[in-house]
Amino acid sequence: MNAFLAQLPALLGVLVGTLGTILATSLADRGRWRRGQRVRWDERRLEAYVELSRAVKEIHAVSMRMLVAARPDRSGHAIEREEGLARLAEADVRNTLAWENVLLLGDAATVEAGRGWREAVWRIERMAHDPNGQDDHGTRLVDLKGRADRARDAFYQAARTGLGVPGGSVAQSDWLAARHEHRVGAGLASSWHS
Template identity: 30%
Template sequence: MATQIFTLVGVLIGALTSYVATAVAERAKFQREMATRWDERKLDTYIDYVTCIKQIQRAAMDAGRARDQGADASEALAAMEESENRRSVLFETFVLLSNEMAATAAHAVNQRTWELLNTTRVPSNGTAALRPIRLVEALNVLHEAARSDLTISSGSSAG
């Protein structure tokens, strides 16, 4: 009888150990999958946001060049405003998904973008008035913050 009890206890301990090990492994797998899913979503959001900023910058420069040549800048200005509207929406997702450092860097990018937008909106301003250098510098800081948030090793960034 005692050997049967020892056998039964051994089976119960083995089953319990197997259950706990499986539960711990499944939980770790689930957490990895969730982290990967959110990192993919973050990366997509970061790329979309930065792409939108670059579209604003290109459209602003196109408007400045059109003015320098005495041409109509309305098409470039419309593209700039459309990209600005999209940037505004993307920024909300960016802030929801990013860490504090990336969100702070994105706020600085917004400030520089607004400066560029306001300068471009002045009808007499051509390319000489548009200086996207501060925007490029802010984007470089954002790139670093985003890489850190996504735990991507740092390298050189291009503006």
């Protein structure tokens, strides 16, 4: 019995060490699994955001090309109405499918910002569908484009925040508005001197 009592501290040490190793391994595996899941869902979320961005931006670009005649700066290449309508129909399908992925995987702030961007671009698209070049509220195209640009900035900021992407703001709306003003000003100045 004395031999057993003499070896008891060593046996307890082995037992505690084994239990500690099992616990540490289990916690490490659980943490590794959680990190893997987080990375996996972040990758899927990023893919969904990129897919939606492409679809919404395509609708925006095609609509703006259909509306070149209504734009004060008249920049860009016009597109024939029938071709534009066909491209808008195809892009709308991609937009709808991409939106479902964002609804499934996106965080609340990004979904809300995406909804705002889609709505702003939808108003431009609606104007492109109208042969008179006006939406039902008589809002000027420049204002609609500015809203869509600001809504895109909000979507990108929400997506970057939700994904933990560092680097600050990548907003483009102010820069695009200044560029538009420069183009319009340059066009007006050249017409005054003609």
